[in-house]
Amino acid sequence: MGELVLDRSGLQAAGDARVVATAAGILTLAPSISRNASTALTDFARQVEALRPQLVRFARTQLRNDAWAEDAVSETVLAALEKPQSFAGLSQLKTWLVGVLKHKVVDLLRKQSKEATALTDEDAQDLDDGLFDSGGHWREAPVDWGDPEASCNRREFFEVLEACVEHLPAVQGRVFMMREWLELDTTEICKELQITTTNLWVLLHRARLRLRECLQLRWFGGRSAPT
Amino acid sequence: MKIRRSCREVTRIVLEGEDRRWTPMEQLSLRLHWLACDGCRRFRKQAATLHVAVDRWRRYRDEA
Numbered sequence: 634m635g636e637l638v639l640d641r642s643g644l645q646a647a648g649d650a651r652v653v654a655t656a657a658g659i660l661t662l663a664p665s666i667s668r669n670a671s672t673a674l675t676d677f678a679r680q681v682e683a684l685r686p687q688l689v690r691f692a693r694t695q696l697r698n699d700a701w702a703e704d705a706v707s708e709t710v711l712a713a714l715e716k717p718q719s720f721a722g723l724s725q726l727k728t729w730l731v732g733v734l735k736h737k738v739v740d741l742l743r744k745q746s747k748e749a750t751a752l753t754d755e756d757a758q759d760l761d762d763g764l765f766d767s768g769g770h771w772r773e774a775p776v777d778w779g780d781p782e783a784s785c786n787r788r789e790f791f792e793v794l795e796a797c798v799e800h801l802p803a804v805q806g807r808v809f810m811m812r813e814w815l816e817l818d819t820t821e822i823c824k825e826l827q828i829t830t831t832n833l834w835v836l837l838h839r840a841r842l843r844l845r846e847c848l849q850l851r852w853f854g855g856r857s858a859p860t
Numbered sequence: 861m862k863i864r865r866s867c868r869e870v871t872r873i874v875l876e877g878e879d880r881r882w883t884p885m886e887q888l889s890l891r892l893h894w895l896a897c898d899g900c901r902r903f904r905k906q907a908a909t910l911h912v913a914v915d916r917w918r919r920y921r922d923e924a
Contacts, residue, residue, distance in 0.1 A: 691921070724923065731922050761868060769866025774899030781909040791917050812879065813914050819879050834876065841875045845906060848913075 677717045681710055684727055688734050694795070695738050695810040697803040701745060705737040712737075735815055739825060742807065746826045755802035760842045778853045790852060797847035805840035808833060863889045870900050874907050 688709060692702035712733055720726040742749050766772055784790050801809060811822045823833050863885075865873070870893050873886050882890065894901050 728923060761871075764871070765866070765868040769868035771867050771899045775903040775906055777902055778906050778909050781912050785909065785913045785916055788920075790913070791920050794913060794917050795921070814918055816918075834879075837879060838872060838875050841878065841907075841910070842871075845910060848910070 677719075678714055680723060680726055681713050681730065684723070684730055685710060687727070688730060691731065691814075692734060692738060694799055695807065695814060696741065696749075697806050698745075698749075701741050705734060705741050708737045709734045739811075739815060739817075742811070743825045746828075749807055750804055750826050750828050750832075752804050753802050756804045756836070756839070758802075758839070760839060760846065764842070776849075776853070784852070793852045794844075794848065797844050797851065800847060801840050801843055805836050805843065808836045809840040809844070812837060863892060865889050865893055867893075867897060867900050867903075870897075871903055874900075874904055877907070878911060 685706060688706045689702055692705045693699060696702045696705065709730060713730060718729070720729065764772060798806060798809065808822060808826070811817050811825070812819070817825070819830065819833055819837075822828075823830055826833075870890060873882065873890060876882075894904065
């Protein structure tokens with residue numbers, strides 16, 4: 634066994650174990666690694682790297698903190714590179730990475746639970762008083778949104794919905810995403826974030842009302858029916 | 861046991877339906893309220909649309 638070409642950046646190494654830093658992270662290469670195996674490894678690293686921006690976006694929507702999001706994604710990418718696997722295509726790789734990311738994100742929320750549940754002024758605001766009069770009747774009755782099949786499949790709709798979720802106050806956004814993206818039940822969310830059930834119900838209620846209002850404005854037309 | 865509820869209470873219960881099951885008593889009071897209230901019937905439809913939309917959005921972003 635003579636010299637081995639370890640990757641395409643022109644690094645060369647003799648037969649002993651080497652640590653080669655790639656753009657994707659750090660790969661430990663065994664001495665007996667073959668040219669093919671190392672090429673496969675860097676291909677894998679490249680594919681993982683290609684999905685990173687998407688992972689960062691997901692992590693940000695859930696965590697609402699750029700530094701936490703970077704941490705969660707770095708840990709996900711490192712975990713992937715430690716155990717390179719073969720997937721039938723990028724979309725399978727993505728599904729797997731997103732699964733790993735979801736676990737990392739929950740770990741992070743648990744560790745940062747205090748900061749993650751510190752309410753902003755917007756979080757504390759109740760929409761109910763704007764929607765209902767003192768007798769509990771609608772000030773403006775909700776309008777007909779029409780047939781969901783007609784619009785809810787479109788890419789533009791998902792983009793508006795995502796923007797509306799990103800505009801939720803931070804804590805509302807976190808609990809909403811824990812419920813709807815991480816698909817945790819309310820007991821689990823309370824446990825991870827160390828908040829009371831009452832607080833969680835209030836936050837979810839506010840988040841859903843805000844989301845409805847945002848979609849009303851940005852997708853379903855911004856009109857209200859006369860009461 | 862409370863049967864008659866305001867639109868504000870009905871709205872809260874409808875949204876909580878995303879995260880828990882309604883009690884039989886709640887179901888009854890919702891039904892009675894919807895019989896008489898157009899606004900809450902439309903809100904219920906909006907909530908159902910939101911539910912479907914969020915479901916599809918989750919699949920769209922995780923898989924697409």
